[in-house]
Amino acid sequence: MKEFLLLCWEYFKTGLFAIGGGYATIPFLREMSVKYGWFTLDQLTTMLAVSESTPGPIGVNMATYVGYSQFGIPGAIGATLSLVAPSIIVICIIASVLERFKQLKVVQGIFSGLRPAVCGFILSAVISIFLVSLFRTDALGAGDFGSFFKWKSILLFAALLAGYRLPKKTPHPIFLIVAAACAGMIFSF
């Protein structure tokens, strides 16, 4: 029981101090591994691989995995709820303040600076994903221009984009994900 509460406490701290996306929780997990020996760094790598290859936010997936590995289903629920509890508390407070101050011109001014910046951050993430998925950047470094393009991936990209854009009513993203998974299995991606 004491160990269980300790796990929840560690995850509560992670949720409170990890700022940014799911990858921001990794340093905290590393610390848990070193401090308590709940899992080895090798196991952490496996957990990260599974969390990246399953649906859902990576940080939440990792919490569920770590919790389950220690205490089964109660551990999975305990660790995950502890991870999101600080978010719920902090964000509800900020949201209530935001609703009240949103009408102020100065707050609108600050947000008018934030919105285009967020577009820039997202574009930066999208370009990183594109480079990894559709091109071989290491081939370019080796001077091998021929294999720079992942032709098969680019072809699938074009086909999926056409299937998504051409219909009059844009399909739900779920259909695209399912179609992409099927294409991946059929053509051995």
Next chain:
Amino acid sequence: MNVLWDLYAAWFRMGLFTFGGGYAMLPMIQKEAIEKYHWATEDEIMDYYALGQVTPGIIAVNTATFVGYKVKGVAGGIAATLGVISPSLVIITIIAGLITNFSDIPIVQHALGGIQIGVCVLLFEAIRKLILKGVKDIPTFVIFAAAFALNYFTSIPTFVLVILAGATGYAMFLMKGQKEGNA
């Protein structure tokens, strides 16, 4: 009660079909929270993303809490958050319990290889829409380009850039006020 269920179910779907972290969820949020339920506007989602970068916790969870709170207060925030984490709880528990070598199975790898390209398509469409809508004059273009370049080419933490962008917005507000004051 019905709204709470809608919040839970919609964020459950968004969690279930998002591969990767916060930004990868954007196309699903655009479809469900903005177009289908009108819970938030595109601008508000951008605000939540920005605030999610400088507040504790995972961005996807923070965004869910923000939208839920806006719709139905604290109960809404909790319903949306529980929705977005539920698929993870079920799927990871099954995989951790049964298939420890999940990510090494060939068919899984092929499916994920395809999904990765699908996510590229969705993100391409999402960012195209965002830029067309959000970058509309010289000041917004300058902030957009600077944020992209600093985020992509330097290792300055994103939350620092968010604070810088907010300060720029504040400075623009002050300058505008001065101009109007002088006129």
